[in-house]
Amino acid sequence: MANPAEIFARMRRYPLGARLFSRVVTARAPYFASIAPRFVELEAGRCEVAIRDRRAVHNHLGTVNAIAMCAMCELAAGTMLESSLPPGLRWIPRGMTVRYLQKADTDLSARATLATPIADDYTGDLRVPVRVRNRRDEIVMEADITMYLSPRRTGAPAATTGSADRDRKRGGSR
Numbered sequence: 001m002a003n004p005a006e007i008f009a010r011m012r013r014y015p016l017g018a019r020l021f022s023r024v025v026t027a028r029a030p031y032f033a034s035i036a037p038r039f040v041e042l043e044a045g046r047c048e049v050a051i052r053d054r055r056a057v058h059n060h061l062g063t064v065n066a067i068a069m070c071a072m073c074e075l076a077a078g079t080m081l082e083s084s085l086p087p088g089l090r091w092i093p094r095g096m097t098v099r100y101l102q103k104a105d106t107d108l109s110a111r112a113t114l115a116t117p118i119a120d121d122y123t124g125d126l127r128v129p130v131r132v133r134n135r136r137d138e139i140v141m142e143a144d145i146t147m148y149l150s151p152r153r154t155g156a157p158a159a160t161t162g163s164a165d166r167d168r169k170r171g172g173s174r
Helices: 004-011 017-028 030-035 066-084 158-169
Strands: 038-043 046-051 089-100 108-113 124-134 139-151
Touching: 004 017, 004 038, 004 066, 017 030, 017 038, 030 066, 038 066, 046 066, 066 089, 066 108, 066 124, 066 139
Parallel strands: none
Antiparallel strands: 038 046, 046 108, 089 139, 108 124, 124 139
């Protein structure tokens, strides 16, 4: 798969390129479309995602819902990590710790960062800090997302395994 940061860099040169990139990402991971994110910045070690303060992401208090902010954080951290990983590694989120610091009553931006590059042979948990800021540049939420990194599988492609599973379910041999 192509590096998301490289794709973003190419697309953002064109009018509406960043918006189109955001749509492509949310088509691949449809849940994130619920917050209508817009990628502002994406490069190895850094990602910034913004959302508008709109009714669709509000809670009963009329502020941005905590889960919408968590979705922003996960999207920023995951896309940044995908853009930062050495080719032989893969990742999966393992947990998230959040701290809500104040009401989110404006448009928001979430920024995920990595302090140092990831070693080619790294395996284990990696903490990715994400900070959500309002238009006044105040931090409204902090999240630490634990990502588990491991070597990518080698061997048979997933399609081969999937077709064998389908054959078994249909009563075919194998």
